[in-house]
Amino acid sequence: MDRRVRQRRHWLLHGLLPALLAAAASADEVPAADTLGPAFATRNAAFLPVSYAQLPGWDSDALHESANGMRASCQALQRKPAWAGICADFDALDGSDAALRGFFLRNFYAYQIMSPARQPDGLITGYFEPLLDGRRQRDDRFRHPVYGLPRDLLTLDAAARGQGASAWLVRQGNRLLPAEPGTSGAAQYTLALDDARPNIRDKRLRVRLDGTTVRPYWTRQEIEQQALDAPVLAWVDDARRLYSLQIQGSGKIELEDGSLIRVSYLEQNGQPFLPNVTRSADAGLVLQAIKTRGLRVGAASGALAPDPAVPAVVNDEVAQLIARLSGQAPPPAAAKRPAPATTPASMPARPRPVSANANVQALIAALMGDAPAAPARPAAPAPAQPQKQPPASLALVAPASAPAGSSGSASASRPVADSGASSGSSGIPDPSYVFFRNTGGDGPQGPVGALGVPLSAGRSLAVDPRSIPLGSPVFISTRDPARRGGPLQRLMFAQDTGGAIRGSVRADLFWGFGDSAGQLALATNDRAQMWLLLPHAQAQAAAAASGPATRGLRSAATLRDCVVDDPDLCVED
Structure with a gap:
C-alpha cells in the first residue's frame, strides 16, 4: 500500500475520527445554535425571546462567581420536573466560565422582560x-421584642371571601380551610375582612379569630399595646x-x-x-x-x-x-x-x-x-x-x-x-x-x-414572583454604584x-x-433592563397558556397571573 495512503488512513483513524466521535458525544451538551424560545405574556409582563448574543455583557460576565447562586436554586428546585435534568447537568460541570455559558445556552431560553405595555426599562x-x-432578657432599655411567629396568626385563602359574609371553616395548624357544615372541628364564622388584602405569592389573607368572627390580623399599633x-x-x-x-x-x-x-x-x-x-x-x-x-x-x-x-x-x-x-x-x-x-x-x-x-x-x-x-x-x-x-x-x-x-x-x-x-x-x-x-x-x-x-x-x-419565577436565573444591565456608575451587567438569581x-x-x-x-x-x-432565563419546558408551558395573547388577540384578564403556576412559588388566582 502506498505510504501516502497509509498516512491518510492513519490520520483519519487517529485524527478526524476521534474528533467526530467527540463532536457526537458533545452534541447534547452544546447546542448547534443560540435558539429562541416561544414568545408569551402574563397579566403582569411580556416576554420577548432574544438570543444570548443580545444580552449586553453576557460574554464578559465572570459566570463562575454565579455558581453558588445556581447551586442554591438547584437545592430548592431540583425535585421539580423542569429542573431535575438541568440540575444534574449543572452538577457535572467543571465550573469554568465557558462550561457555564454552554450550560445556560443548552438548558434555558433567554427572554427580555417587559411591562405589559412592552416597555423594557x-x-x-x-x-x-x-x-x-x-439582649436575651428584657430590661428597661432593651424592651422592644423581635417576635417569632404569633400563635394566633392564621392564614385564609382569599377565595373564601367569595362565600359571602360567613363561611364554614376548620382550623388545620395555622390555616383556616373551607369545610362542609357539620364537619368535625368546623364552625361557622363571620368574615369581617372587607379591608384585608391577600399576599401576592400565596393568595392568602393574614387573619385572627375573635370568637366566631374572622378579622384581619393586628396592626403594628395594636401589637405594640399588648403582650403578643x-x-x-x-x-x-x-x-x-x-x-x-x-x-x-x-x-x-x-x-x-x-x-x-x-x-x-x-x-x-x-x-x-x-x-x-x-x-x-x-x-x-x-x-x-x-x-x-x-x-x-x-x-x-x-x-x-x-x-x-x-x-x-x-x-x-x-x-x-x-x-x-x-x-x-x-x-x-x-x-x-x-x-x-x-x-x-x-x-x-x-x-x-x-x-x-x-x-x-x-x-x-x-x-x-x-x-x-x-x-x-x-x-x-x-x-x-x-x-x-x-x-x-x-x-x-x-x-x-x-x-x-x-x-x-x-x-x-x-x-x-x-x-x-x-x-x-x-x-x-x-x-x-x-x-x-x-x-x-x-x-x-x-x-x-x-x-x-x-x-x-x-x-x-428579590423579585415579584408573578413576573420572575423564584429560583430563575436573571441577567441584569444597570449602573454599578461601586464603580461610579459604570456598567453592572451580570447573571443573578431570583431567590x-x-x-x-x-x-x-x-x-x-x-x-x-x-x-x-x-x-x-x-x-x-x-x-435597569432584565432578561429571564427560563427552562425549555417551562417556556413551552407558559407559551401554551398565553396562547394568542402575545399577538394582542386575548384579553389581559384571561392571561395567567404567574409565569409558572406552582403552589410553592406563585399561586394563580
Whole structure:
C-alpha cells in the first residue's frame, strides 16, 4: 500500500475520527445554535425571546462567581420536573466560565422582560443585612421584642371571601380551610375582612379569630399595646432600628456576651406597608436611606420632579404613591417583602452597625414624620417604582422566608422568651409588622430568602414572583454604584421577594452584611433592563397558556397571573 495512503488512513483513524466521535458525544451538551424560545405574556409582563448574543455583557460576565447562586436554586428546585435534568447537568460541570455559558445556552431560553405595555426599562434597588444590639432578657432599655411567629396568626385563602359574609371553616395548624357544615372541628364564622388584602405569592389573607368572627390580623399599633402570644427571639433597644430591620427583612443581633444571632423574615401581619411620608418630608432621602425596597417619592418641597431618564409609567406611579402617602387618595393593596443575603469575603466580619449611618437615621426620621434632615449626598430627582400597595408582607420576603407551602412554624426560632408585656407605642405609624425566625449564629452564608435558600451577596435578587419565577436565573444591565456608575451587567438569581418589589422589570439586589453592603444598597436605585432565563419546558408551558395573547388577540384578564403556576412559588388566582 502506498505510504501516502497509509498516512491518510492513519490520520483519519487517529485524527478526524476521534474528533467526530467527540463532536457526537458533545452534541447534547452544546447546542448547534443560540435558539429562541416561544414568545408569551402574563397579566403582569411580556416576554420577548432574544438570543444570548443580545444580552449586553453576557460574554464578559465572570459566570463562575454565579455558581453558588445556581447551586442554591438547584437545592430548592431540583425535585421539580423542569429542573431535575438541568440540575444534574449543572452538577457535572467543571465550573469554568465557558462550561457555564454552554450550560445556560443548552438548558434555558433567554427572554427580555417587559411591562405589559412592552416597555423594557424598569427599576433596580438594593438591600442588605444590618446589625443591631440586643439582649436575651428584657430590661428597661432593651424592651422592644423581635417576635417569632404569633400563635394566633392564621392564614385564609382569599377565595373564601367569595362565600359571602360567613363561611364554614376548620382550623388545620395555622390555616383556616373551607369545610362542609357539620364537619368535625368546623364552625361557622363571620368574615369581617372587607379591608384585608391577600399576599401576592400565596393568595392568602393574614387573619385572627375573635370568637366566631374572622378579622384581619393586628396592626403594628395594636401589637405594640399588648403582650403578643409569640416567642421573642431577642430584645432590642431601639424601636426605629427594629423597624429598619423589618424593612430589610433580615439581619444580625449582637447579644450581651458578644455572640451573634441571625434572624430572617418569617411572616408578616398582612397589613399594608404605609410609612409616614408626607410632602414635608424629604422623600428622596427616604427612598435612599430607608430602603423601602424601591419606594421612591418626591422632593422635600413636596413637588414631584419626574425623572426624564425613568419610564413615564414609573413617574406616574411615584405621583400616585405620594398622593396616597399624603392622604389624598385611598391606600392600595398589600404587598410583600424579601429576605437578605450573603457577604463577600472582603467584607469585615463584624462591621459597625449600618443602622447608625447618618443616611439611615435621617431616613428613619423622615419615615417617622420628624423634621427632615439634610441628605448626606444630593438626592437624585426621583425615579420610583412599585405601586405602593399595602404589602401582604411588608419588609422583605414574601410569606415565605420559608417555602410558601410550609406551615411557618416558629419551632425553629429557638425563642429567648415569650413577650409577657407590651413594649409600649413606638410612634411608628406604619401598620405593617414583620415576624422573624432565628436562623442560627453568625456564619459565612447569607440569610435565607423567600426561596428557602441562603442568598449570595451581589448575585441574589428579590423579585415579584408573578413576573420572575423564584429560583430563575436573571441577567441584569444597570449602573454599578461601586464603580461610579459604570456598567453592572451580570447573571443573578431570583431567590427573594419584597413588599415594595412589585411589577415586571423590578428587582432588589442583595449586597450582603454590614456597613459596606449598606452603603452599596443605599446607592442602588437606578434604571435597569432584565432578561429571564427560563427552562425549555417551562417556556413551552407558559407559551401554551398565553396562547394568542402575545399577538394582542386575548384579553389581559384571561392571561395567567404567574409565569409558572406552582403552589410553592406563585399561586394563580
